[in-house]
Amino acid sequence: MALTGLEIYKQLPKKNCGECGTPTCLAFAMNLAAGKASLDACPYVSPEAREALESAAAPPIAKVILGTGDKAVEMGDETELFRHDKRFNHEPAIALRVSDALSKDEVLSRVQSINDLSFDRVGQHYTVQAIAVTHDAQEPEAFVQTVELVAANTDLNLVLMAEDPAVLTPVVPKVAARKPLLYAANVNNYEAMVSLAKEHGCPLAVKASGLEELAGLVEKITGLGYKQLVLDPGARSLSRAVADFTQIRRLAIKKRFRPFGYPIMALTTSTDPLAEVLEAVNYIAKYASLIVLNTIAKAHLLPLLSWRQNLYTDPQVPIRVEEKIYEVGEVNENSPVYITTNFSLTYYSVEGEVESSRIPSYIIPVDTNGLSVLTAYADGKFDAEKIASVIKKLGIENKVKHRTLVIPGLVAVLKGKLEDLTGWKVLVGPREASGIPSFARNNFA
């Protein structure tokens, strides 16, 4: 919650000197609240008031960066509890575990598999963001060796998970340039962990058992002057984690409770990998900014990363595809031509079904500002004139010998006019994309 003009006014010197360029302190406060003035314009503001006002103006949840360069991931910086109010900003980072109890060959093969995890679907590219090296072995040296081996074999970001500062201290300098997340400061070790994180400028996870302990611990750590933090309230059961994450997010956003104004991390506990994916689905929905997972199977991660992408899309902007001629399969001059709209869900539903019809075809998504077929029709953005001008503009007549268009069944009413305008024959396709394969078999096979 941003401060109101009156709340700001209480902190100002109330001299009405006018040196800021505004005649009264109250007017200046109103301008500050509206974001039209900067506190720097006031020569007499006290340092205490400045600090209070600046912290109130800071975002409710800090942005914390894992890694450097192209692969750096921004976490936090969220302002909402519900995506229908305004989009969620930063997709949660996915970190996959590699244990230091594995043999060298096992580590290498696992890292290689993780490096290969990237997915393309519906024009989107999904990746994972980090490898979390966990200290499970007896000997501390195993951790150093594993971290070095992983670091040498991946470009992904690193999360170093060993709660003993003595285990982390020798390894951090070796990979500090990659700004790994250090996991974790707790009530017993936080002084040593903070100085290690500070020295190397690495983000630091704060692990507590419960929200109360977490708030106190964060205050101690920020008191030591470190604020690159990621929160782990220590919940290891799904229901508790959902509650804790919700409280952290709510208190940060609605109450500006500073100790909780940092990104949240979740660690899965399910042993079955499919159950683990579902556990993580909940954490994506409920505010995690970083999720540490075991499974590295493609079939498990594709659904999870798709969910992440879906949830983080901007609810106010429909996703669109470019208006052009798309080719599905090995098209030739006899291939059918399908017309649809450029709302990406509409387009990709059509594309998927045209593909499964196994008849190579052209698809032309008409630019309807990302509206679906019926909505665009109702809005006057998908009419016969528009379709006629688009097919003319894109020059489909030079790609096919035939003169037949397929239009969506929902706009069958456009058939006559479109035929008049283009001189092409217009076939009315199915109302739902799912009807395309049988439609194609009946008309084009």
Next chain:
Amino acid sequence: MPLQLLKEKNRAAVQKVTLGATKEEGGTRTHTITIGGDAALPFHHFEGEIPHRPVVAMEVQDIEPDWPDALKKCFVDVMKEPGRWAEKCVKEYGADLIYLKLDGADPEGANRSVEDCVAAVKEVLQAVGVPLIVVGCGDAEKDKEVLEAVAEAAAGENLLLGNAEQDNYKSLTAACLVHKHNIIARSPLDINICKQLNILITEMNMPPNRIVIDPSIGSLGYGIEYAYSIMERTRLGALQGDKMLSMPVLCTVGYEAWRTKEAVAPVSDFPGWGDTEERGILWEAVTATALLQAGAHLLLMRHPKAVALVKENIEKLMVSNAY
């Protein structure tokens, strides 16, 4: 300073809807199932009572459907007999309810008679003791006949019947009123139409606690986020006291998930997507799990393994997280 948790004080709760009727209540079910009643956002036990866990209904059809192999192989021995199919879902796969889809009625398809459809409903009622959901084929004319006959033949069973839609709700509402069943109010991913339809149906004297909302979800990857946000807004509306948004919500998870390319495409077509079978199971289970967080009460599902995973997830979420 002790930590002050932030607990919302909600003015109202989601309606409770009870499905099925036992012998004492005039039906033949072995037990009833109640959904809804939530006095908080999904699984926020810490600020309001969540009296009933979300439940899973498994889908059975009256004719053998053209489902992908991954699904067919789970039911291969029973798919021609709705009764045995339903029994297998309940006994072997732990379905809380049965969702009988009368696709065979479709005049464009098998065009089975009203009598055949009623017989399928009776067969399922005899085979299992759980409450039953029955939905027509989607052809408005035929569904009117079929569902009226089903409502009459199953009078007393307190079924959940669907679908009522904005331009076609009167005959089904009337049938449900006369024969004392519950009704599914289906709206096309639009919260205003959802509310409007609930108003229209209640204006015919249907009590709100006999209506279940079907918001027409999209699956994972195909518009799930629209359904997610509409369901979140519906729940927030219910908690703020909007009676016409306060009905429990069902989601057609199985149907939506299993018609996506991602759920069924062979590895040979998409080598980058991994094993087909687990991908398909997860496509359905992830769709269900995500929508549970938005407020789903009744999930209509298909794959037994996805059902088992989702039920396990529900168990974990129903553990109290009160502070």
